[in-house]
Amino acid sequence: MSPAIELRNISKQFGPVQANRNVSLKVESGTIHGIIGENGAGKSTLMSILYGFYQADSGTIQVQGQELKINSANDAIASGIGMVHQHFMLVDTFTVLENVVLGVESGWTLKASLDDARETLIQLEKEYHLEVDVDALIQDLPVGLLQRVEILKALYRKADILILDEPTGVLTPQEADDLFRILEELSKQGKTVILITHKLREIMAITSHVSVMRNGEMVAHLKTSETNREELAELMVGRKVLLRVDKTSSSPKHEILRIEHLNVKDQNEVSRVKDLSFSVHGGEILGIAGVSGNGQTELLETLTGIRSFQGGSIQFGAQKIQSGDKFDASLMRDLGVGHVPEDRQRMGLVTSFVAKENAILGYHRDKAYNSTFEMDETFMLEDCSSKMKDYDVRPANPELQSSLFSGGNQQKLVVMREMSRNPELLIVGQPTRGVDIGAIEFIHRRIIAMRDAGKAVLLVSVELDEILSLSDRILVMFSGEMMGEISADEADERRIGLLMAGIREKAA
Amino acid sequence: MNEKTENLLLVTLITTVNLLLAFIISGFVIWSVGEDPWFALKTMLYGAFGYDEGIGYTLYYTTNFIFTGLAFAIAFHCRLFNIGAEGQAYIGGLGVGLICLWLEDLPFAVILPTAIAASALFGAVWGAIPGYLQAKRGSHVVITTIMFNFIASVLMVYLLVNILIKPGQMSPETREFGENGWLPQMHELFGWIGIQITPTPLNLSLFWAFISAFFVWRYIWHTRWGFEMRTVGANESAAIYAGINVDRNIIIAMSLAGALAGFVGINEIMGFNHRILLNFQFGYGFTGIAVSLIGRNHPFGILLASLLFGILYQGGAELAFETQTIDRHMVVLIQGLVILFAGALENLFRPQLQALVHSIFKSSSPVTAHG
Numbered sequence: 001m002s003p004a005i006e007l008r009n010i011s012k013q014f015g016p017v018q019a020n021r022n023v024s025l026k027v028e029s030g031t032i033h034g035i036i037g038e039n040g041a042g043k044s045t046l047m048s049i050l051y052g053f054y055q056a057d058s059g060t061i062q063v064q065g066q067e068l069k070i071n072s073a074n075d076a077i078a079s080g081i082g083m084v085h086q087h088f089m090l091v092d093t094f095t096v097l098e099n100v101v102l103g104v105e106s107g108w109t110l111k112a113s114l115d116d117a118r119e120t121l122i123q124l125e126k127e128y129h130l131e132v133d134v135d136a137l138i139q140d141l142p143v144g145l146l147q148r149v150e151i152l153k154a155l156y157r158k159a160d161i162l163i164l165d166e167p168t169g170v171l172t173p174q175e176a177d178d179l180f181r182i183l184e185e186l187s188k189q190g191k192t193v194i195l196i197t198h199k200l201r202e203i204m205a206i207t208s209h210v211s212v213m214r215n216g217e218m219v220a221h222l223k224t225s226e227t228n229r230e231e232l233a234e235l236m237v238g239r240k241v242l243l244r245v246d247k248t249s250s251s252p253k254h255e256i257l258r259i260e261h262l263n264v265k266d267q268n269e270v271s272r273v274k275d276l277s278f279s280v281h282g283g284e285i286l287g288i289a290g291v292s293g294n295g296q297t298e299l300l301e302t303l304t305g306i307r308s309f310q311g312g313s314i315q316f317g318a319q320k321i322q323s324g325d326k327f328d329a330s331l332m333r334d335l336g337v338g339h340v341p342e343d344r345q346r347m348g349l350v351t352s353f354v355a356k357e358n359a360i361l362g363y364h365r366d367k368a369y370n371s372t373f374e375m376d377e378t379f380m381l382e383d384c385s386s387k388m389k390d391y392d393v394r395p396a397n398p399e400l401q402s403s404l405f406s407g408g409n410q411q412k413l414v415v416m417r418e419m420s421r422n423p424e425l426l427i428v429g430q431p432t433r434g435v436d437i438g439a440i441e442f443i444h445r446r447i448i449a450m451r452d453a454g455k456a457v458l459l460v461s462v463e464l465d466e467i468l469s470l471s472d473r474i475l476v477m478f479s480g481e482m483m484g485e486i487s488a489d490e491a492d493e494r495r496i497g498l499l500m501a502g503i504r505e506k507a508a
Numbered sequence: 509m510n511e512k513t514e515n516l517l518l519v520t521l522i523t524t525v526n527l528l529l530a531f532i533i534s535g536f537v538i539w540s541v542g543e544d545p546w547f548a549l550k551t552m553l554y555g556a557f558g559y560d561e562g563i564g565y566t567l568y569y570t571t572n573f574i575f576t577g578l579a580f581a582i583a584f585h586c587r588l589f590n591i592g593a594e595g596q597a598y599i600g601g602l603g604v605g606l607i608c609l610w611l612e613d614l615p616f617a618v619i620l621p622t623a624i625a626a627s628a629l630f631g632a633v634w635g636a637i638p639g640y641l642q643a644k645r646g647s648h649v650v651i652t653t654i655m656f657n658f659i660a661s662v663l664m665v666y667l668l669v670n671i672l673i674k675p676g677q678m679s680p681e682t683r684e685f686g687e688n689g690w691l692p693q694m695h696e697l698f699g700w701i702g703i704q705i706t707p708t709p710l711n712l713s714l715f716w717a718f719i720s721a722f723f724v725w726r727y728i729w730h731t732r733w734g735f736e737m738r739t740v741g742a743n744e745s746a747a748i749y750a751g752i753n754v755d756r757n758i759i760i761a762m763s764l765a766g767a768l769a770g771f772v773g774i775n776e777i778m779g780f781n782h783r784i785l786l787n788f789q790f791g792y793g794f795t796g797i798a799v800s801l802i803g804r805n806h807p808f809g810i811l812l813a814s815l816l817f818g819i820l821y822q823g824g825a826e827l828a829f830e831t832q833t834i835d836r837h838m839v840v841l842i843q844g845l846v847i848l849f850a851g852a853l854e855n856l857f858r859p860q861l862q863a864l865v866h867s868i869f870k871s872s873s874p875v876t877a878h879g
Contacts, residue, residue: 016866306748330751339749347745353738361739362750364732374730399512 002065004029004161004192005050005081010059012045019045020056021216027161027209029064032183032193034203034224037213038236038436039407043196046213047163051083052076063161082154083163088146092139096132096149097121100156117156124155129185143291144175151182161192168202172291173464173497180206198236200229201465212236237437247448250472253282256317256425256456257303263311263323264298264480272298274480275312280425285447285457287471291500292462295480297342300429300460304339305332316425333362338423340414342430342460348414349402356384356398359417391416392442408439415443425456432466444470464493464500478502518865519804523850525857527816530849534842541833548827548834555826556819562826564694564708570818571710571775572597572789574717576796577803577810578724579769583635583649584805585728586761587741592638592653593769594793595660596631600770602664603630604777605784608689609682619689623778624716624771631770632763634660639762643755649762657793668786681785691778711779713771720768721807727764728807737761769793798847801854820846 005027012020020042027033037043048054050061052070061068063079070076076083090099097114100121105113118134125131130148138146147167154162164183168176183193183206195207203210203224210227212220212235220235233241257280264273273295280286290296301307303314305328314321316335321327332339341347349358360369360380368383369375384398393405393412402410411431418426428447432440447470451457461467467474474491476483476499483499535545556566576593583590603626611619638652668680693711698704728734740747740757747754776788799817803809824839849856 015862304749305751328751328753329749333751341749346743347749350739350743350746352742357735361746364735364750370732374726375732375735377730 002029002062003027004064005194006062006065007046007050008060008062010046010049010056010061012049012054012056018216020049023059023213023216023218025211025218026221027192027194029192030187030190031208032187032195032206034195034197034207034210035213036197036200036203036210036232036236038198039434040436041213041236042216043213044165045216047083047165047194047196050076051081051163077157077159080158080160081163082157082159082161084147084150084154084165084167086165086167086169088150090138090146090149093137095135095137096141096152097134099138099149100134100153104157121152121156124152128155128182128189130155130182142175143170144172144178147171147175147179148182151186159191161194162186163194163196165196166198167195168197168199169462170292172500173493174501176202200232203232204229214238233437239438241437241441245444245448245469247470248452250284250451252284252472253454255279256282257458258315259303259312260315261312262299262302262309262314264295264302264307264309266298272480273302273309276477276480276482277312278475278482278485280456280458282424282454282456283451284472285451285459285470287467287474288458288460288477289464289467289474289496289500290462290477294477296460296462296477297429298480299477300339300342300427303332303458304337304341304427305329329362330365333421336424338418338421338426340411340418340426340428340431342433344407344410344414349410351403351410352401354399354401355388355393355405355413356380358402358413359384359387359398361417363417363421387416387420388413390420391446406436407434408436411435411443412439415446419446419450423455425458426450427458427460429460430462431459432461432463464496467496468493476500514865514869517868518862521861521865522854522858523802523804525861526849526854527846530842530845533849534845537841537845538834538838541838543831543833548831551827551830552819552823554823555830556823559706561706561708562822564706564710565825566815566818566822567714568708568710568775568780568818569821570814571714571717572772572792573796573799573814573817574721574810575771575775576769576792577799577814578720578807579631579635579765579793580797580800581803581805581807581810582724582728582737582768583761583765584800585734585741586737586757587744588639588642588758588761588765589650590635590653590762590765591650591797592635592656592793593765593796594789594791595653595657596634596766596769597772597789597793598657598660598664599634600627600631600766601773601777601788602667602784603627603770604773605682605685608685608778608782609784612686612689614688616688616690620691620778623689624774627770627773628767629770631766631768631773633766635762635764635766635769636759639759642762643758664784664786668784672784679785682783684783689778690782691774693779709780711775713775713779716771716774718811720771721811724768725807733760769796795843798851801851802846816846817843 003026007023007025010020010023023046035043045054049056050070052072052075055071061070068079091102097118101113101117106116107113121134130152132145132148167179171179187193197203207224210222210224211218212232214236260277262273262276266272276299288296298307302309309323311323316337319335345351350361369380381398385396388396388398391412393409393416402413405413431443431447447457459470468491472488474486474488474496476496478500479502483504486495538545538548555562557563576597579593579596580590604623607623607626608619611622634656638649638656641647641652642649672682673680674683691711691713693707693709695705695707728738736752737757739750739752740754744754772789772792777784781788795817799813800810803813820843824842827834828836828839
């Protein structure tokens with residue numbers, strides 16, 4: 001039997017960037033095939049070529065043994081390829097059924113096509129154990145079910161080959177396990193699954209084969225059973241990496257931040273943070289776990305002066321801020337709060353600025369960088385240059401436009417700016433999102449070094465592994481509320497996972 | 509360093525190619541009405557540079573374009589599309605005129621700084637109001653500045669017809685103010701050192717324009733205030749994150765833009781007309797947008813683009829005067845083509861030229877890291 005998909009010598013160039021270079025890939029029918037690589041390794045480009053979003057500069061694509069030209073998503077669907085995107089492509093105000101039918105309506109009237117589809121869809125749900133209420137509105141469904149709808153959409157379009165792009169990014173660990181069960185079911189029934197991810201755990205848990213990409217090239221094709229996490233990590237990065245974070249136990253000191261009964265509403269008056277109280281001490285890392293979108297962003301933005309709050313108080317050292325008090329990001333900075341924001345490109349950096357300008361963003365009024373009228377550019381340059389060496393930002397060129405740095409180095413640039421001011425409290429959101437393994441290692445070590453120097457660290461991350469390996473105490477947020485606090489040595493994935501899903505522990 | 513040189517080369521190349529294209533098409537149009545494109549080109553260049561009077565007029569127009577180009581550019585660095593230089597220049601001129609009428613008995617040394625301050629202040633207020641409305645009320649600055657152009661226009665008509673008009677005359681202008689309020693013109697300056705040149709409106713404002721361009725450059729790229737303004741323009745979320753007051757920066761940027769446009773009043777009222785009259789600013793404000801875009805919103809580029817438009821204005825007038833078939837409208841068409849290719853279709857050849865420039869530099873320097 002010919003392989004489900006065979007790519008030969010695919011190359012694709014975007015301007016000066018070679019996104020794929022002579023990539024070949026063979027995916028056997030009925031397997032779950034993982035493609036792993038760091039951000040920017042070329043995984044998404046490769047899949048976009050397969051799904052018809054881009055056309056390869058050279059190389060051939062064979063699907064079920066037939067050579068094809070895939071010029072659009074419609075071509076891909078026609079040849080039996082379905083894609084589940086990282087960000088769901090669903091209409092919120094439509095029902096599941098309507099979303100599935102959208103774009104492939106049959107017959108003249110909507111009712112006829114919906115009636116037609118209903119039978120087929122229910123049949124599909126039974127066959128693959130993908131139960132979803134077909135008449136439910138998308139906006140009422142939890143994220144885990146939305147993913148099922150996306151898979152159903154692909155199956156309804158008669159996909160034999162399913163591509164899933166980073167499917168677990170928005171799921172709780174339990175939901176991810178559910179997804180994996182579904183994928184196994186699919187493969188048992190003869191479907192081929194391609195799983196794109198940067199998480200080693202998922203590759204080991206579910207795939208039978210794995211291909212590793214690095215710098216636009218395919219560096220290895222392996223049987224999952226014959227490899228291990230360490231080997232894969234090494235292949236991804238190109239050198240040996242330490243997957244575990246070494247740290248001693250914490251020795252908390254005096255309280256640095258205390259928030260009491262904090263309430264935050266967004267611009268639409270929707271409550272995002274509800275009656276939250278906790279404190280952070282010097283010398284400890286407090287981790288806040290939770291599925292993305294459960295109020296963590298709003299909490300971070302409030303604590304750093306970006307967003308106003310509607311109730312409660314924030315006490316930082318001797319300074320107490322009540323709701324209604326005037327405060328902004330520069331006040332919090334003056335008080336000694338460093339902030340590595342969740343999204344470096346949207347908030348942490350001005351990507352059109354050169355590195356030395358971004359290195360002073362937020363601290364640009366500091367006397368050190370200014371003379372009476374003009375900025376002291378010689379000092380800015382020297383200062384940035386020495387910090388870049390210290391924080392291993394590559395290339396260490398203060399005059400380089402920030403958008404030309406890789407994700408990991410952009411993040412190091414932000415971390416450098418905030419940590420080198422030696423703040424009393426460092427607030428970090430998603431410190432390693434979209435960052436390569438080498439940089440993750442570095443950033444984690446720096447965060448722990450800050451803690452060991454007696455500073456307080458508040459860490460928000462949706463990566464449970466990161467929370468577990470860095471935090472001394474863990475708080476879990478769900479729907480703006482605090483679900484519980486767990487100390488690091490009692491924490492495990494299952495306990496936190498349940499809290500993340502909004503299931504409170506029974507009072508013990 | 510290489511990044512910078514590469515970028516500069518690319519920008520120069522793109523602008524040159526676009527301008528060439530605009531001129532080639534203009535050439536075809538001129539040829540199609542039965543004139544010789546070469547003759548037209550020569551006439552335009554001769555008109556702009558061929559004799560001292562032509563040069564005087566060219567630089568006099570250039571002065572206005574520098575001010576209105578800067579007025580667009582400084583707001584643009586705060587991501588504000590200032591369409592209001594026309595009105596800001598108009599009101600700035602009102603300020604100049606009022607000071608010159610009011611203080612005409614005082615010495616020139618007192619009037620000049622006061623008049624400059626007044627032009628800046630009047631223009632700044634006319635820019636600040638749309639800025640305020642954008643910042644605090646979310647009214648889009650494009651809409652409000654256009655509206656303020658109209659408001660300025662009717663306000664001036666009202667003032668000149670009903671209040672400021674010189675009694676006993678029909679035309680809506682003030683009386684001419686005293687010579688203490690006249691900015692020396694170039695032919696006078698040259699006369700003092702014994703060189704005779706043909707009188708033109710060109711006056712000392714040209715140097716004020718150069719000084720303004722220099723300060724705008726230092727302000728935008730070398731001060732903390734310019735840094736804040738550029739941050740707001742490039743990424744508002746990052747500005748809020750950095751504790752920068754976005755509203756205040758929007759208002760400041762629009763005020764500065766208005767002040768710069770207001771300087772047109774120095775050139776026109778103090779330097780040439782010596783009275784307040786209707787529509788002395790006509791068209792300079794709008795052309796300033798094209799000047800700034802062609803000049804890449806950089807003061808140095810704006811100086812060059814202003815000179816280009818000065819040439820088009822003065823050389824175009826010469827061409828319309830010299831030939832039967834080419835009239836004023838043809839000249840406007842050529843200006844339009846320049847704006848179309850160098851402004852609106854600026855990126856037409858960017859990919860090809862980028863690849864070209866990149867291949868030149870690739871051989872000499874290693875490519876920087878990509879993620």
